[in-house]
Amino acid sequence: MGFLITSLIFIVAGVIGALLARICCNRGPSGNLFHLTLVITTTVCCWMMWAIVYLAQMNPLIVPILSEG
């Protein structure tokens, strides 16, 4: 699917999450900013995890060698 496309999917998921947080738990400007921070942190962490694993497999230096039996 490509690196960029999936990254875009992550960004879109983050935006949707932020909107959901605003709709479900609207708690004034300070509370909303806190929820937004949480959503952004989650998106960044999850994207980083996925991106690292994806990039590591893009141009592999070793390949799977099946074991005996």
Added chain:
Amino acid sequence: MEFFDNLPAMDLMRSEKMTFVQLIIPFESAHRAISYLGELGLLQFRDLNDDKSPFQRTFVNQVKRCGEMSRKLRFFKDQINKASLLPLTHPTLQPDIDLEELETQLAEHETELVEMNANGEKLRQTYNELLEFKMVLQKAGGFLVSAQSHKVTEDRELEENLYLNNDYIERASLLEQEMQPGPSNQAGLRFISGIICKSKILRFERMLFRATRGNMFFNQAPAEEYVMDPVLAEKVLSRLSELEATLDAGIRHRNTALNSIGSHLKKWTDMVRKEKAVYDTLNMLNFDVTKKCLVGEGWCPIFAKPQIQEVLQRATFDSNSQVGIIFHVMDAVESPPTYFRTNKFTHAFQEIVDAYGVARYQEANPVVYTVITYPFLFAVMFGDWGHGICLLLGALILIARERRLGSQKLGSFMELAFGGRYVILLMAVFSIYCGLIYNEFFSVPFHIFGLSAYKCRDSTCSDARTTGLIKYRDTYPFGVDPSWRGNRSELPFLNSLKMKMSILFGVAQMNLGIILSYFNARFFASSLDIRYQFVPQMIFFNSLFGYLALLILIKWCTGSQADLYHVMIYMFLSPTDDIGDNQLLWAQRPLQILLLLLAIVAVPWMLFPKPLILRKIHIERFQGRTYGLLGTSEMDLDSELGSARQRHEEFNFSEVLVHQMIHAIEFVLGAVSNTASYLRLWALSLAHSELSTVFYEKVLLLAWGFDNILIRLAGLAVFAFATAFILLMMETLSAFLHALRLHWVEFMGKFYFADGYKFRPFSFASLPEEDD
């Protein structure tokens, strides 16, 4: 940067603004005002009398009386527990009673209960004695049945007058017996009978033998039911049943009394606790000059001021006082306490951060990021979506029974688990995500996201075990390719991946920490910190470890064979040498030399300018004042610049320099060691995956290979046990601990001062419960 200024203040980012207040309360409304404030729970009183002993304080008598009352209440509770009565929980709609009334009522109940207990004791003792007598009759009747029957009536009389109780023998009637001449002596026997402890029988027998020089006959039988003589028996039995009836009536009477107490007990205990707390707080206040008012000082959050004022007005009104309570703001010398308004979700995370140290007043709170990064780092070490689902079920059960478990008293382990239920929930959700990425379901990979990217080189797969597969498609779209599981080259690949991942996460989180220190410096308006601490720290850290992260990314993107260890080490050892095969960037050699120079320059930059400039500022400020006031030589420089107070204190240059040097060295050395410390993310996730693999392959698959159903069940049971205890419990605790360490030391060490103290308002809700 103005963008950040224009944003509204974030909820938990900085502690609530506090203000120091003074209360002047007229005497008649003092008690009411304090109890209303206790219900509100937003004012922390300062103890103005802490140089006095507890016996010198004003309200010491009231405190003693409360202590007496709570002792009586504990006595009632013990009695109720001993009588094994269930505590009644029906809500009583009794009107509120006064403290003096309560005191008299409690005293009455206590005397009544004590009297009932004493009477019960006496009755029981009489009952027991009679019971023993009955047993004596039974046994002795059995022994003497063989004696001459026409002597039975006299024997019976004898028995009536004799009984023996453990070591005590009554000889009076034997002597009487001797005075009477006559046929009773025909048998030539004297006898005594009684009850004795089983353990003392041998000694008693020996003693009798010696006393009677061997002329005696001793018979014993254990006390059981026996047939006995009806006439005497009747008298004894009727007496016994009378006593039993009396005892039962007594117990019933006592139980009624206890029940009636028990229905009020909780309310009374709460009342007494609150009163004691109110008097303890009143003891912290001072009398003012006129002796008609009490003066109190304390901290309260600024948002609570209107609420407190309203409560004080209500207290004045309710106590029909002529004079209102004065409530005004004062300046304080010490720094305010730290108060975060957390809800049940963020409370557990705040506790985790507070366990390291309570935040300084209004510094950046790590909880804002910890809420997400802590479960995330846990999940990186725990990644297995099967185990994650188990954790999720556990967390959901705890949350579903929140209300019931919250009111119970739990064991210490369950209490920890229950308090952290939202933490566990987030940990479980992130574990499921990381498990999907690592592609491990109880260590079994799945092809959820499409086909694997690897296949055999040709259709015969002849060299699959020597040279391996090839990559013929695009990368597996989400996570680790399932073809890697069970290979010979699985570990080299995963190790390389996870180690680089740990370094990248470490560099990212530590950069976040340094950036938070920038925001702290900006908030406390300390440009010195920004220019001579934040900037050199960023430069040093990123020119070395940010560069390493960049090299990792470039190596992955280009698929180069460069050896990163070699590159980094020779960047330091011989930076001007030719890079050769390890070239990853264009103009890498000049870039590395530049970065090395920047790092070297950054070290004295973060070491020397700040103390020198502080010294210059101090000299300028107190120029010409040679006779300054003597003060403490210890200074907190970071807050000094931010506070508005003038301090005529000595400026100890050498101490400031040493402090700065320690800070700089800690950062420089810490940069290397903390980055390496993040490799525990790799280590623990490797351990988890290997344990999981071992249990799956060597226990479950092995047992499933047999045809026998018993072996299969046994294997399943061992697998379930091992997964539950070792993987779910031990690994959870282990990953929990290591994620905690990463947060406390590596992340919070970059910016967190943690030298504040917690806001502990006077609140009835937070009074400690009486221990059972």
